Amino acid sequence: MREVAIVAFGQSVHVRDSAETSEVEMLMPVLHDVLEQTGLAARDIDFTCSGSSDYLAGRAFSFTMALDGVGAWPPISESHVEMDGAWALYEAWVKLLTGEAETALVYAYGKSSPGDVREVLTRQLDPYYVAPLWPDSVALAALQAQALIDAGLTDERVLAGIAARSRTAAESNPHAQLRGVVPAGEHLVAPLRTGDCPPIGDGAAAVVLAAGDTARRLTDRPAWIRGLDHRIEAHALGVRDLTDSPSTRLAAERAGAFARPVDTAELHAPFTSQEVVLRRALKLDAPDSTVRINPSGGALATNPVMAAGLIRLGEAAARIHRGESDRALAHATSGPCLQQNLVAVLEGE
Amino acid sequence: MSKEPVAVVGIGQTRHVAARRDVSLAGLVREAARRALDDAQLTWADIDAVVIGKAPDFFEGVMMPELYLADALGAVGKPMLRVHTAGSVGGSTALVATNLVAARVHRTVLTLAFEKQSESNAMWGLSLPIPFQQPLLAGAGGFFAPHVRAYMRRTGAPDTIGSLVAYKDRRNALKNPYAHLHEKDLTLEKVQASPMLWDPIRYSETCPSSDGACAMILTDRTGAARAPHPAAWVHGGAMRSEPTLFAGKDFVSPQAGKDCAADVYRQAGITDPRREIDAVEMYVPFSWYEPMWLENLGFAEEGEGWKLTESGVTELDGALPVNPSGGVLSTNPIGASGMIRFAEATLQVRGTAGDHQVDGARTALGHAYGGGSQFFAMWLVGADTPGG
Numbered sequence: 001m002r003e004v005a006i007v008a009f010g011q012s013v014h015v016r017d018s019a020e021t022s023e024v025e026m027l028m029p030v031l032h033d034v035l036e037q038t039g040l041a042a043r044d045i046d047f048t049c050s051g052s053s054d055y056l057a058g059r060a061f062s063f064t065m066a067l068d069g070v071g072a073w074p075p076i077s078e079s080h081v082e083m084d085g086a087w088a089l090y091e092a093w094v095k096l097l098t099g100e101a102e103t104a105l106v107y108a109y110g111k112s113s114p115g116d117v118r119e120v121l122t123r124q125l126d127p128y129y130v131a132p133l134w135p136d137s138v139a140l141a142a143l144q145a146q147a148l149i150d151a152g153l154t155d156e157r158v159l160a161g162i163a164a165r166s167r168t169a170a171e172s173n174p175h176a177q178l179r180g181v182v183p184a185g186e187h188l189v190a191p192l193r194t195g196d197c198p199p200i201g202d203g204a205a206a207v208v209l210a211a212g213d214t215a216r217r218l219t220d221r222p223a224w225i226r227g228l229d230h231r232i233e234a235h236a237l238g239v240r241d242l243t244d245s246p247s248t249r250l251a252a253e254r255a256g257a258f259a260r261p262v263d264t265a266e267l268h269a270p271f272t273s274q275e276v277v278l279r280r281a282l283k284l285d286a287p288d289s290t291v292r293i294n295p296s297g298g299a300l301a302t303n304p305v306m307a308a309g310l311i312r313l314g315e316a317a318a319r320i321h322r323g324e325s326d327r328a329l330a331h332a333t334s335g336p337c338l339q340q341n342l343v344a345v346l347e348g349e
Numbered sequence: 350m351s352k353e354p355v356a357v358v359g360i361g362q363t364r365h366v367a368a369r370r371d372v373s374l375a376g377l378v379r380e381a382a383r384r385a386l387d388d389a390q391l392t393w394a395d396i397d398a399v400v401i402g403k404a405p406d407f408f409e410g411v412m413m414p415e416l417y418l419a420d421a422l423g424a425v426g427k428p429m430l431r432v433h434t435a436g437s438v439g440g441s442t443a444l445v446a447t448n449l450v451a452a453r454v455h456r457t458v459l460t461l462a463f464e465k466q467s468e469s470n471a472m473w474g475l476s477l478p479i480p481f482q483q484p485l486l487a488g489a490g491g492f493f494a495p496h497v498r499a500y501m502r503r504t505g506a507p508d509t510i511g512s513l514v515a516y517k518d519r520r521n522a523l524k525n526p527y528a529h530l531h532e533k534d535l536t537l538e539k540v541q542a543s544p545m546l547w548d549p550i551r552y553s554e555t556c557p558s559s560d561g562a563c564a565m566i567l568t569d570r571t572g573a574a575r576a577p578h579p580a581a582w583v584h585g586g587a588m589r590s591e592p593t594l595f596a597g598k599d600f601v602s603p604q605a606g607k608d609c610a611a612d613v614y615r616q617a618g619i620t621d622p623r624r625e626i627d628a629v630e631m632y633v634p635f636s637w638y639e640p641m642w643l644e645n646l647g648f649a650e651e652g653e654g655w656k657l658t659e660s661g662v663t664e665l666d667g668a669l670p671v672n673p674s675g676g677v678l679s680t681n682p683i684g685a686s687g688m689i690r691f692a693e694a695t696l697q698v699r700g701t702a703g704d705h706q707v708d709g710a711r712t713a714l715g716h717a718y719g720g721g722s723q724f725f726a727m728w729l730v731g732a733d734t735p736g737g
Contacts, residue, residue, distance in 0.1 A: 048590075053412065053413065054405050054406050055407075059407075060404075060405035060407045060408075060474055061435055064435060064593055064721075064724075072590055073591055074591075074608075075590060075605035076590055078434075078588060078724075079444075079588055080432070080434050081432055082413060082432075082433035083431050090430070091445055094445075094454055097452035097454065098352050099351075099352060100352075100448075123406075124414075124416055124417070126417050127410065127468075128373060229428065230428050231426060232424050232425065232426075232428070233419070233425055233426070234420050234425050235419055236420070246426070247426070335413070336416075339419075340419075
């Protein structure tokens with residue numbers, strides 16, 4: 001298989017409300033950042049792919065305007081997934097594997113501030129039987145958390161510990177929205193407290209991918225994608241074991257994550273309880289494990305919907321770029337209660 | 350490095366209609382997928398990955414419907430990718446699926462695109478007001494009509510050309526059992542007498558609103574060897590994008606469309622598309638786009654496209670049949686329309702297009718576009734394996 005690497009990663013400062021900035025304005029500095037890191041101009045990029053959701057913006061075709069931020073003239077080879085940017089990265093990776101492109105620009109953005117994101121996300125549920133009941137994203141995550149507690153797999157104290165560890169780690173992340181000591185707070189939807197839930201934020205992220213020697217030329221230490229896979233599960237919560245994530249486990253297997261231990265894991269777990277599920281699925285809970293989980297603070301510190309998964313891949317790659325990791329796992333999720341999961345394994349040279 | 354040759358071994362469509370009240374969204378997509386599997390004589394277990402596409406989520410009011418549709422498409426436990434590139438999405442979706450096979454990431458992939466316009470209202474789905482931005486000017490027709498005018502002014506095309514295209518496509522649709530509009534009594538005079546909607550675009554020169562889905566099974570060399578029917582082969586595929594609005598944009602013949610076609614022809618080794626391509630399934634939602642795209646795609650010199658149409662070259666029995674299926678003018682489940690173009694081109698080279706088969710078709714182009722003539726996706730399929 002052709003060698004492909006993440007050679008640059010950039011992200012915005014994530015904020016609660018970016019009403020004064022358009023999506024293009026939010027995105028452009030990030031795009032310029034990753035291009036400057038590699039010395040490439042937009043016209044040098046062979047393929048561009050983005051991830052976003054019309055429902056956050058509250059209008060159809062919202063991605064068409066964001067494309068203007070790339071400087072899409074002369075015409076570019078370009079595509080878009082209505083998914084988290086992690087899946088846009090997947091599409092770009094496949095394109096590079098065909099040999100039709102040497103470089104790719106991947107970006108994602110999401111503004112949750114124009115609406116009530118908890119209500120907006122109810123629209124991704126079964127439109128005939130479930131969505132009309134408006135069960136929101138926190139309530140669904142709480143169902144999952146309660147299932148974990150009932151199964152004896154975690155408790156509220158452990159969950160609070162995950163929250164504290166994540167936000168302490170985020171203190172050294174200048175892009176994070178929520179940092180340092182955050183009170184566990186009251187129950188938002190029992191058993192989840194405000195501290196178990198992610199911040200609601202607006203933000204953008206971008207990466208540059210390159211193949212083989214092009215990657216080596218563009219950066220000193222490329223983060224090579226050794227494996228990348230994603231899997232989806234049934235939609236209805238009633239037919240899934242919410243305490244487990246077989247799709248994550250299968251994606252990790254296919255990506256080669258279990259072949260050798262990783263030293264870093266960037267997990268896309270917006271709720272503390274979801275980290276418990278993912279750690280089990282990814283076998284990160286060995287007593288002697290030295291793996292660093294979410295050194296960036298993870299989605300509990302920064303959760304711009306649609307970009308948060310791509311940021312996990314970017315953060316893992318950036319640690320490899322900086323020499324802080326030799327083999328890292330990155331994970332992204334989509335859908336209620338971890339329905340769809342993507343796993344990448346990244347390595348330094 | 351060499352790519353894996355990609356074959357189309359299964360095609361399924363729903364019978365497209367204004368409203369499929371008898372099925373849910375899941376029921377609709379499963380019907381098309383099931384037919385594609387049957388065509389390929391494969392089962393759900395043979396599919397390694399699913400790639401789906403549709404136009405904006407607002408059209409049905411479901412955010413990221415791939416999540417809900419995972420079960421209906423047999424995707425549980427598999428990779429599922431959702432593409433959205435506006436009106437070109439059906440084409441882009443097929444190309445993303447093609448790349449999965451070409452890159453040898455997966456061997457057999459189900460790709461599907463759909464729209465169930467009756468679940469909602471596409472006009473309103475496109476008309477959510479955004480401050481400080483240009484509204485869509487009363488639907489897509491309002492946006493495209495001035496560019497048709499520009500074409501007429503630039504080329505001197507007589508104002509009868511649009512009605513010829515509509516009359517041709519609607520007659521072709523009568524031969525296609527899956528087409529939405531079957532206007533048995535239509536005459537050229539009736540097209541020309543239909544109400545003016547957005548001058549110069551008349552009612553009978555516009556596409557309908559349809560419910561429908563289209564699916565294809567793509568596979569590698571080994572999969573094609575096992576296929577029960579002759580496979581069609583992908584000889585080239587490309588996507589190109591340009592901004593919606595900018596100074597200097599040529600709305601009549603966008604550069605992105607020209608570049609996209611040139612890339613496909615280069616991949617397929619086509620040097621004279623007019624002579625070397627036997628059938629074209631072109632995205633023509635408003636009749637005047639046939640002559641416009643004939644030029645944009647290199648089938649005619651600039652300013653000459655309307656002459657091809659007028660001379661009958663693009664008729665089903667002409668030298669370059671365009672939209673033998675009846676095209677978007679007869680069937681428009683928006684998100685699926687691009688994939689239907691790709692699939693219909695494929696039916697032609699497989700020789701399985703039924704009553705609207707072009708005799709001896711060996712090479713066909715599928716074309717899709719979207720947004721404000723800014724997103725393009727095309728593929729060229731052939732009866733022969735690429736490289737012989």
